[in-house]
Amino acid sequence: MIGAMLSEAWHAMGANRLRSFLTMLGMMIGVAAVIMMLAIGRGAQFVVDQSIASMGSNLFIILSGTATSGGLRLGTGAVPTLTINDADAIAELPSVAAVAPALPGTAQLVYGSNNWSTLVVGTTPSALSIRDWNIAAGYAFTGADVRAATRVVLLGQTVVRNLFGNENPLGKTIRIKQSPFIVIGVLAVKGQSLDGRDQDDSAMIPVTTAQRKLFGSQFPGTVRFIMAQAISARAMPTAEKEMTELLRQRHHLPERAESDFDIRNLTALANAAAQTTRVMSLMLGAIASVSLLVGGIGIMNIMLVSVTERTREIGIRIAIGARERDIRLQFLLEAIIISLIGCVVGVFSGVGAAILVNLVASTAVVITMSSVILAFAVAASVGIFFGFYPANKAARLKPIEALRYQ
Amino acid sequence: MAQNEIIRITHLDKQYETDAGPVPVLRDITLTIQAGEFVAIMGPSGSGKSTFMNIVGCIDLATRGTYVLDGSDVSTLDKDQLARLRNKTIGFVFQGFNLLPRATLEENVSLPLIYAGVAKAERSKRALELLDRVGLAGYGNSLPSQISGGQQQRVAIARALINQPRLILADEPTGNLDSKTSHGIMRLFTQLNHDEGMTIVLVTHERDIAAYAKRLVKFVDGRVTHDGAVEVRFMEEIPS
Numbered sequence: 007m008i009g010a011m012l013s014e015a016w017h018a019m020g021a022n023r024l025r026s027f028l029t030m031l032g033m034m035i036g037v038a039a040v041i042m043m044l045a046i047g048r049g050a051q052f053v054v055d056q057s058i059a060s061m062g063s064n065l066f067i068i069l070s071g072t073a074t075s076g077g078l079r080l081g082t083g084a085v086p087t088l089t090i091n092d093a094d095a096i097a098e099l100p101s102v103a104a105v106a107p108a109l110p111g112t113a114q115l116v117y118g119s120n121n122w123s124t125l126v127v128g129t130t131p132s133a134l135s136i137r138d139w140n141i142a143a144g145y146a147f148t149g150a151d152v153r154a155a156t157r158v159v160l161l162g163q164t165v166v167r168n169l170f171g172n173e174n175p176l177g178k179t180i181r182i183k184q185s186p187f188i189v190i191g192v193l194a195v196k197g198q199s200l201d202g203r204d205q206d207d208s209a210m211i212p213v214t215t216a217q218r219k220l221f222g223s224q225f226p227g228t229v230r231f232i233m234a235q236a237i238s239a240r241a242m243p244t245a246e247k248e249m250t251e252l253l254r255q256r257h258h259l260p261e262r263a264e265s266d267f268d269i270r271n272l273t274a275l276a277n278a279a280a281q282t283t284r285v286m287s288l289m290l291g292a293i294a295s296v297s298l299l300v301g302g303i304g305i306m307n308i309m310l311v312s313v314t315e316r317t318r319e320i321g322i323r324i325a326i327g328a329r330e331r332d333i334r335l336q337f338l339l340e341a342i343i344i345s346l347i348g349c350v351v352g353v354f355s356g357v358g359a360a361i362l363v364n365l366v367a368s369t370a371v372v373i374t375m376s377s378v379i380l381a382f383a384v385a386a387s388v389g390i391f392f393g394f395y396p397a398n399k400a401a402r403l404k405p406i407e408a409l410r411y412q
Numbered sequence: 413m414a415q416n417e418i419i420r421i422t423h424l425d426k427q428y429e430t431d432a433g434p435v436p437v438l439r440d441i442t443l444t445i446q447a448g449e450f451v452a453i454m455g456p457s458g459s460g461k462s463t464f465m466n467i468v469g470c471i472d473l474a475t476r477g478t479y480v481l482d483g484s485d486v487s488t489l490d491k492d493q494l495a496r497l498r499n500k501t502i503g504f505v506f507q508g509f510n511l512l513p514r515a516t517l518e519e520n521v522s523l524p525l526i527y528a529g530v531a532k533a534e535r536s537k538r539a540l541e542l543l544d545r546v547g548l549a550g551y552g553n554s555l556p557s558q559i560s561g562g563q564q565q566r567v568a569i570a571r572a573l574i575n576q577p578r579l580i581l582a583d584e585p586t587g588n589l590d591s592k593t594s595h596g597i598m599r600l601f602t603q604l605n606h607d608e609g610m611t612i613v614l615v616t617h618e619r620d621i622a623a624y625a626k627r628l629v630k631f632v633d634g635r636v637t638h639d640g641a642v643e644v645r646f647m648e649e650i651p652s
Binding site for chain 2 (some may be wrong): 009010011017018020171235318322323324325326327328329330378405406409
């Protein structure tokens with residue numbers, strides 16, 4: 007019976023090809039839009055998640071603070087107030103897992119006839135664990151290197167590519183600001199940071215080497231900022247409080263005075279960014295769902311027209327023994343076929359469009375099976391939902407009135 | 413109830429509700445039809461004969477009174493049971509043929525079998541047999557628009573017969589046909605009644621069509637005014 011009804015539904019659609027096609031088109035565009043928007047939204051989320059993962063978890067950045075000089079207030083980091091000793095003291099706190107001071111600067115790196123300007127960060131080995139950054143080749147420098155201020159360097163992948171090409175950089179000597187450094191390791195690929203910077207375009211050297219030999223300043227022993235990792239996400243508020251107290255004490259700040267440092271919770275910032283992306287992709291999906299809804303209403307509209315046009319046919323069918331459920335099923339099947347075909351074509355065009363966006367606009371897109379299934383399921387239920395009202399209307403027709411309809 | 417009684421109607425009323433109040437269409441109809449009868453119903457326009465046919469065919473319901481079809485009181489049946497009666501017990505033939513224009517003749521004839529839940533191969537076999545019987549062998553794949561009115565009515569009769577109903581209801585089946593074709597259709601009805609004992613109730617305007625029946629019921633103004641055997645001689649005397 008269902009087979010006969012399916013074939014009848016198919017014939018009924020074939021009788022009005024253009025109309026069936028246009029109805030399907032509405033559904034198709036809806037599904038394609040949902041899939042594409044989900045793909046783009048998930049793509050953006052993927053990029054953000056990756057940057058967050060590359061940053062390290064439960065991370066604080068402690069910046070040198072402000073200074074007031076003759077009524078003129080200078081910005082954060084204007085006066086370097088943080089030292090390696092501060093970092094060592096913070097490392098002793100129970101709520102802090104790891105600490106790494108950092109003294110970054112831009113320098114020209116030269117190897118043979120190649121040269122490249124990059125960010126050189128003076129730091130300690132714990133920076134690698136805090137940032138969750140692995141060594142791809144060679145070795146990291148050690149605490150001994152920091153104590154002895156040796157001239158060793160770890161290079162990021164972008165720097166390696168620009169200075170060495172295909173040559174193996176390990177053990178080679180490069181010059182940074184005219185000083186020779188030995189390349190002892192290559193950092194693993196890290197990708198973009200949250201603000202879109204290429205994190206692989208950097209080099210690491212022991213912090214003491216940076217202080218004494220590269221970026222010597224009028225404030226010896228100071229660093230630009232300190233990275234600190236709390237022992238857990240829950241320990242972050244405690245860690246922030248302990249670090250503030252410790253640093254105020256170490257910097258001999260009176261009760262009322264402003265702190266001369268600034269503790270920033272990077273993980274909170276990153277989570278906010280992730281939240282934003284999530285909201286954005288949700289919104290994209292919601293907007294696309296509207297087109298799905300419109301497609302569904304299109305199906306209802308056409309099915310209502312079809313029921314009206316075929317009133318007489320419905321009357322005949324009832325007169326020869328069709329039950330209400332037979333008539334309902336017949337029109338429901340038509341709506342389902344239209345929406346299913348629309349869905350299938352929509353899935354393919356949505357995936358195709360997402361891939362096209364990826365290729366043309368080089369935007370990250372992530373097509374997951376779950377989003378395809380979701381779009382398909384929602385669309386199919388929309389079709390059934392909007393097909394139900396017209397089908398019911400057809401089934402409820404009174405046979406004599408339907409037969410009299412011209 | 414007699415074994416071979418197929419229709420028993422007692423004190424049946426039908427009113428249509430309008431803004432100006434109820435309008436009576438059928439008043440106090442009492443009528444019994446035995447299996448194997450061939451009944452012609454005549455009457456002027458608006459006399460209620462079509463409404464009567466619709467009620468007998470279970471596509472309309474009476475306002476008052478009882479209608480027992482093949483042993484079951486129609487007013488006590490639910491929608492699905494009524495649909496089953498229309499499907500299996502009754503074969504309806506309309507004035508306007510009422511074929512589905514997009515379906516082939518074979519599909520049209522076998523349509524009631526779909527609702528009876530008969531498998532495709534069986535449907536096709538029986539439809540072709542019946543097309544053969546109404547003189548349309550080889551037309552199975554034609555469309556209604558490709559054949560004449562008389563042929564379309566034959567298809568409609570084949571469709572009415574496909575579930576082997578106990579009762580054929582024909583509402584002015586020759587109303588849209590020329591005289592020669594009409595007589596062909598009537599011969600088919602006579603044959604069905606005579607050879608197979610099929611009960612036939614037929615509404616018509618034309619006396620020469622009514623003359624094919626064995627019993628004549630006349631409706632005037634919603635009442636039965638005449639009920640008796642048809643005699644050709646008698647026919648001449650009844651004003652229509």
